[in-house]
Amino acid sequence: MKLEKAIIQKLEKDLETVKTMGDLLGKNGVIKKLVKHLTIAAVTGRTDSPSGV
Known part of the structure; x- marks a missing residue:
């Protein structure tokens, strides 16, 4: 839920x-950044991104 x-x-x-x-x-754009952010979150289980997305 936190994620x-x-x-x-x-x-x-x-x-x-x-x-x-x-x-x-x-x-x-926002959509591309969201997809990238969701991919990172799904793989790592974290919401923060080292790439700053």
Whole structure:
């Protein structure tokens, strides 16, 4: 439950910065960062990422 809450909080924070579709879907967009963050969290069981995602 702690992991899910941290991921939701990170997504909410990232969505606050979205101003264009590029910010959401682009090369370094929120969706791509979320997928990367979820992958790291699933593999390591941690919500923090050494890459700063």
